[in-house]
Amino acid sequence: MRPAYFNAVMQGGYQDVPPDGSVDFLLAFQSGDFSFTPNTSEITVNTGGIYRIDYSVLARPAAGSINIAYAVAINGREDPLSFFETYLNGDADPQRTGLTGMFITSIPAGSTVSLRNRSSTTDHLAGTGIDNQAVNHASILLQRIA
Numbered sequence: 001m002r003p004a005y006f007n008a009v010m011q012g013g014y015q016d017v018p019p020d021g022s023v024d025f026l027l028a029f030q031s032g033d034f035s036f037t038p039n040t041s042e043i044t045v046n047t048g049g050i051y052r053i054d055y056s057v058l059a060r061p062a063a064g065s066i067n068i069a070y071a072v073a074i075n076g077r078e079d080p081l082s083f084f085e086t087y088l089n090g091d092a093d094p095q096r097t098g099l100t101g102m103f104i105t106s107i108p109a110g111s112t113v114s115l116r117n118r119s120s121t122t123d124h125l126a127g128t129g130i131d132n133q134a135v136n137h138a139s140i141l142l143q144r145i146a
Helices: none
Strands: 004-011 014-017 027-030 034-036 043-045 049-060 065-074 084-089 097-107 111-117 123-126 136-144
Touching (some): 004 043, 014 136, 027 034, 043 136, 049 065, 049 111, 049 123, 065 097, 111 136
Antiparallel strands (some): 004 136, 014 123, 034 043, 043 111, 049 136, 065 084, 065 111
């Protein structure tokens, strides 16, 4: 089986992700059998296999603190290997912090994949930062390795 990948990002601007909500992605590039509608949160994996999944989010503090936790949901269920989090207190509004996660899992053909907020707070993902430079405030990479 040939390796394949799906890479999606959300660029610039801001996105609020409520608890149990999923991150929307806008732009995608792929070399495999995936289905995706821009500005939505679900990616359909049409060819099953073993996948490495990497993700990142860039969050702005709310009320001086950041409490972020994310997991990848496959068919609506979070994979326990995908949970990553960070907590910061006393940050100022212009500051940002990034969260990254990486894991390997089996994904059956026809499955949906989404990146879900698992914290108890709404996260404010910020894609405009220093010098008003637009950056990716969320990204996900699905790479079939076997």
